[in-house]
Amino acid sequence: xxxxxxxxxxxxxxxYAFSFVEPAASLGDVDMFPWKDHDVTVQGxxxxxxxxxVVQGTIRTSGTYxxxxxxxxxxxxxxxxxxxxxxxxxxxxxxxxxxxGEYIDLTExxxxxxxxxxxxxxxxxPDCKGFCPQCGANLNEGPCSCPTGSIDPRFAILGDLIDKxx
Numbered sequence: 001x002x003x004x005x006x007x008x009x010x011x012x013x014x015x016y017a018f019s020f021v022e023p024a025a026s027l028g029d030v031d032m033f034p035w036k037d038h039d040v041t042v043q044g045x046x047x048x049x050x051x052x053x054v055v056q057g058t059i060r061t062s063g064t065y066x067x068x069x070x071x072x073x074x075x076x077x078x079x080x081x082x083x084x085x086x087x088x089x090x091x092x093x094x095x096x097x098x099x100x101g102e103y104i105d106l107t108e109x110x111x112x113x114x115x116x117x118x119x120x121x122x123x124x125x126p127d128c129k130g131f132c133p134q135c136g137a138n139l140n141e142g143p144c145s146c147p148t149g150s151i152d153p154r155f156a157i158l159g160d161l162i163d164k165x166x
Contacts, residue, residue, distance in 0.1 A: 001026075001042060001106040003055070008048045009101070019043040020106075024061060027111040033118065034063030035078060042110055044082060052085040052096055059110055065122040069130030070138050080117045084109050 001020045008016050020042045030036045044057015059080040064073050084106075086099040097109060129139035137144035151159055 001110060003046055003104045003106065004102070005046065005048075005053050005099070005104055006102055008046060008053065012048050012050050015045040015047040017043075017045050018057070027107060027114070030111065030114075033115070034065050034076070035061045035114070036063075038062050040110065040114070042082065042106065046104070052087045053099065053104060055082065055084050055086065055104065055106065055109075057082045059113055061114065065119070067124035067128055068121040069128045070124060070140055072124040072128075072140075074122055074124045076119065076122055078114065078117075080113050082106075082110065082113055 001022060003016075003018055005016075008014065021039050022042075024030050024033075024036050024038055024040050027040065038061050041060040042057060044055065046053055046055040048054075059078070059082050061078045063076055063078065065076050066072070067074055085096045086104050087096045088099060088101045092098055097104075099105070124140075131137065132139055132144045132146055134146045135144050137146075
């Protein structure tokens with residue numbers, strides 16, 4: 001995922017479009033992520049702002065995740081924003097990536113963006129009921145036969161307090 005940027009550096013403010021489609025494996029070690037077997041599409045534009053090369057665009061991929069409540073497999077379309085600056089100076093600000101002046105390799109920036117924006121929790125549907133904490137039945141498939149009036153023994157003393165006040 002390399003951008004040839006020499007021409008842009010000579011034409012300050014002029015933007016150049018780019019587009020890449022690569023297998024996720026080309027990003028390095030991504031075997032632990034659900035999108036590891038899918039293609040990653042990166043498209044956007046870049047320009048020289050007078051100080052830095054600015055790259056903006058979108059990153060798209062998909063993956064099969066497990067629902068956080070019921071473990072059902074869910075296909076998730078990822079659509080992330082790529083917005084980075086690249087510079088050639090020796091002493092760059094912390095938020096600016098280094099590059100060699102001829103080309104920018106977006107591989108690490110794309111990889112980092114996908115990993116840092118990994119969803120914390122995926123649900124198969126917004127009203128997923130998950131599993132019964134007593135018998136483990138999937139409550140999305142229907143109610144289980146567990147008694148519903150049981151009180152957690154750790155909170156039973158609170159029930160006694162309510163009974164005494166009535």
